[in-house]
Amino acid sequence: MKTRKISVIITLLSLVALLSTACVAPMAAPAADMGGADQPVELSMWYFNWPPGYEYQAERVRIYMDEHPNVTIDFDHSIPPVGEGGFEDKVTSSLATGTAPDIFAVINPQAIKLINKGQLAPIDDEALAGLGFDSVEELKASRLPGAFDSWSAMDGTPYGYHWELSWLVLYCNDEHFRQAGVDPDAVTLETWDDLISVGKQVIEGNPDFYLDDAGNFQRNFIKLPMYFDDTWSMQVLTTFLAQTGGSVLNAERTEATINEPAGVEAVEWMMRVSRELGDPNIGPVIPGEVHAAFGSGEMTCDLAGPWMYEAFLVATESPVLDSGYHAYGMPSIESGKPGNVFWGWAWVVNAASPNKKAAWEFLRFLEADPQGQATASGIWQPLPDIEKGWGAGRVPYADLVAAAADGGQAIFVTGHYAEIARILRGKIEAMAFEGADVQASLDEAAEEIDPVLDGE
Amino acid sequence: MNKAGRVESAVGIGKSHLAARLWPANWRYHTRMKVIGFLFTLPVLVFFLVFNIYPIISAIIISFFEFDLFGPMTWVGPANYQNLTGNKNFWSAIRVTLSFMLFFGPPAWVIGFLFASLIKDKIIGRFFFRSVFFAPTILSAVAMATAWSLLLRQNGPLNAMLGLSVSWLTKQNSALWGIVIMSIWQGAGWFMVVFLAGLQSIPQTFYEAAAIDGAGRWPLLRHITLPMLRPIFAFVVIHTIIAGMKIFTPMFIMTGGGPNNSTRSMAMLIYHEGLRDLRMGRASAISMVGFVLILILTIIQLRLFRVHEGVEA
Missing domain, CATH: 3.40.190.10 (Periplasmic binding protein-like II)
Structure with a gap:
């Protein structure tokens, strides 16, 4: 009986000790600088x-x-x-x-x-x-x-x-262009309209590669690297916003502005590029896999950073290095009005x-x-x-x-970035994968973002 | 030497000088044995307290505070719980989690039971089949989720094999199904092992007696196998409930909770609220709700199976 009491007391003491430590916030390390000359x-x-x-x-x-x-x-x-x-x-x-x-x-x-x-x-x-x-x-x-x-x-x-x-750069596979009778050296891809026009020409010139018997996409000409990943979604969104002058939040970061005309225009362009030059539902989804699809020759064009050459082509011994590729800079919505993401x-x-x-x-x-x-x-x-x-x-x-x-701008800055990016990514996925209406989706997004900003 | 003396000698604490210093002279044999037993379990007890009880107590306490991991904790009472009632993300995560449990559990049990029934007898290659069926269970969940996200593409191998054109992971109404299919494939082998152990524990004499009485396969299954497996069924249901409430990796890897949050489970919501949004109070409150849900579901199913300490009531 006495031993049982001792056991109970020890257990209770341990619990009290744990309870008290559970209530204490972690202590910061001391901040004295130890970096004197030649000191270890x-x-x-x-x-x-x-x-x-x-x-x-x-x-x-x-x-x-x-x-x-x-x-x-x-x-x-x-x-x-x-x-x-x-x-x-x-x-x-x-x-x-x-x-x-x-x-x-x-x-x-x-x-x-x-x-x-x-x-x-x-x-x-x-x-x-x-x-x-x-x-x-x-x-x-x-x-x-x-x-x-x-x-x-x-x-x-x-x-x-x-x-x-x-920042993002448009890369395209030379061989795919040539197989469709398009000269990669001769094309100008200054605007998104240019890309959509050339993309359709390439698809029509080599339909067996891109389309199945029923005329549905079996491969993408381009797939925007933005699904199932908050930050990549925001990178692509920011690029288009930089070109329309839109923004996710107002300057004071107190209200969502993504559903205003410039924001809607930016997202409508994202959807146009996504749907007219491929089917967002097919092929790789996660951004890293999308870049890999370009590297393996499964996809014709890709938006990726300056690291594309070393990280996705040289490092993987990509066949695209042999077949050739072009970097075309970054297309814009309006010629002469560049915009990109940093x-x-x-x-x-x-x-x-x-x-x-x-x-x-x-x-x-x-x-x-x-x-x-x-x-x-x-x-x-x-x-x-x-x-x-x-x-x-x-x-x-x-x-x-x-x-x-040129025209690079940072992704929106707020302490609530993660939550807002998740909301926007969800709406982008619904628009791209299921054809949800752009204005309605962005209105919903704004409604969900505003309460988050109340705590800014 | 009597029993007490033998045991004390065995553990090296007989009537030695050391023992005399360690134990009060008036402690009886049973008292000493209890203390020794307690000391032997102490390391595990400390481990359990630090890594199980402490986090649970912390989570309960934090769920009543606003806490961003870095600043001081601010008491908010039950506000974190009250906020959940109007939080659509929370209800969506509950729906996803319960749907996953419902759609994953029964098919995985049935497949696991069928596999177990097939390989319990001495058939040729049964060890090979056991290994093959069980292999997905021990493979890396991350690797499997990555592989299945390739298999489940709309123009991927699974659709090609089945002659379908389903956008498994990109549509809100099918993404969870894609994850369920992968989970069944990965989990059925584990259930197979559990059912196999249960089937092998049923005395063969029951079947022999029933066979003499002219019972066919269906009566044998209905009146002997299934009733005898009741404790096993209770176990797999509890396991499914607990595993389902904790489901995280497939969603995290295959869809990131998308599309449009349609595969965000409770565990993933807790992760988002806690580590990404730095709202540990709300994350802890969701954890507590999950804990209560597991408790309720487990009690309900224990009542249904009427199992008490492994013996039918």
């Missing part, structure tokens, strides 16, 4: 499991540690980006529990959430010194205009140092890191060879004229790829 410094850094990226970074880490024997960098690139957000969720939960590394990569639509929660170190005077700039203005001037927009707080303070800035990954420093100075100094080194980075990983830093360098310049049609960045 241990940095930790995370990137996701994408070999072209982490292999290059790992080599830079190795060189840096050789040159700075007092610095040890624990680089973890094993985190799988399974599904959408695998890496980001790991970062979020580790920040919440005080176990995040000193340095990690953040994709831009998610950055503002972490900035608003005070989890990222700003690029302040100490960071500028570490990165080798005298002022924020000088830092911003060194990158493409607008590059910092979605890695900045509402007051304009930047928080991220770019590893990548991407998104990508930047390196950030944990606000709770005790080694911020050393972290920024290392990041300066990590990003100090943009042409080597472009060659090894296919990832372009957002530097003016990067396409003229020996590394990025190797990419076929590098001038056109670079020119496609």
Whole structure:
């Protein structure tokens, strides 16, 4: 009986202890900077499991540690980006529990959430010194205009140092054009109308490839890479919005404006391209598979970033490299009115890191060879004229790829990005897959978004 | 040496000096054995408290707070629960989850039972068939979901084989079916193993006696096999309810919860609310509702099967 009482008491005490710890929010790590000259410094850094990226970074880490024997960098690139957000969720939960590394990569639509929660170190005077700039203005001037927009707080303070800035570029398979009697060198794909016109010509010239016996699509001429993935949906949507002057939210971020005429026009163009040059219901759905379909020669045209050449063609030994392809820049709705999306990954420093100075100094080194980075990983830093360098310049049609960045704008910035993107993605899927009415769908989206913004 | 002495010697705590220091002299043998038993289970108990009880208690507490993972927790009382009643995403997730359970469970049980019935006898190649039927269960769920998203394309192999033109994963009224088909394929082998164990535990004498009385296959199934498998059925139903409430991976990989949120399960909604939208309070409240749902469904089915501690009432 006495033993039973002891057992009960021990169990109850354990439960009380657990209850009390359950009520306590995680403690932030101390923020004293340990990065004095020649003092031993241990940095930790995370990137996701994408070999072209982490292999290059790992080599830079190795060189840096050789040159700075007092610095040890624990680089973890094993985190799988399974599904959408695998890496980001790991970062979020580790920040919440005080176990995040000193340095990690953040994709831009998610950055503002972490900035608003005070989890990222700003690029302040100490960071500028570490990165080798005298002022924020000088830092911003060194990158493409607008590059910092979605890695900045509402007051304009930047928080991220770019590893990548991407925009969309139209790539098309030369062989498919030629098989339909269309000369890929002669066509002009300046507008979406041009693309739809040429696309129909290619389909009609080689119907057995694209259509089944009943005249239904069995292959897509192009499929917009935007389904089953919130961020890719927003990338494509932002591109078309940039061309119509539309926006998801008003300037104050208090109300949805996606259902206004410019927003509706943008989405109507997305649907036209999707439905007239293919069937969204067939073929690959997830964006990565859509790019792979272009690489394997299953699809004629694709919208992808400057990394298409290295990451999806060279790395996969794509047959398209042999058959030939063109990059056509980015078609616009109206000729001469370019518009594109900016998104990508930047390196950030944990606000709770005790080694911020050393972290920024290392990041300066990590990003100090943009042409080597472009060659090894296919990832372009957002530097003016990067396409003229020996590394990025190797990419076929590098001038056109670079020119496609004209009119680039960031995906909408709000702390409620994830929720709003999910709503919009759902409506895009209903419109594309099931033919739901554009205006009605966007009205529904606006109705669902407004209550979310009430908490902004 | 008496029984107590043998056991104490076996665990090294007999009348040694160490034992004398560890145990009060007036503790009787049974008391000492209980303490020893408790100490042996302590590691598992601590593990259970830390990794099961602690998260449950945390979730209950957090469900009454507004908590974004980074800032302080703010007490909101039952507001997180009240908000769920008017939250269409929540009701949609409940509908998806219950539909999944309903459409996945019975076909998977039937197929699993048929497989088990086929391979329980000594037929040629039964070990091969057991392995083949069971293999999908042990394969990576992520890999399987990826493979099936290829198979289920409108112009994919499954439609070609069946002569169909169904947009399995892109239409709101068929996407869940696509996931159910994949889940049945993956889960039937597990049910097969469970039913096989149940079938092999039925004494052969029952069948022999019934056969002597002239019973055919259907009466044997109806009056011997199915009644004897009642505890097994109870187990698979509970398992299906629990697994169904937790279903996440196929939706996450194959559709991301789409199209238009038509395959977003409760587990996925919890993930979205908690980790993506940083509303841990609401995510915890949904978890608690899920817990209560599992409890209610389990009690109902236990009543239906009238099973108490594995013995028919």
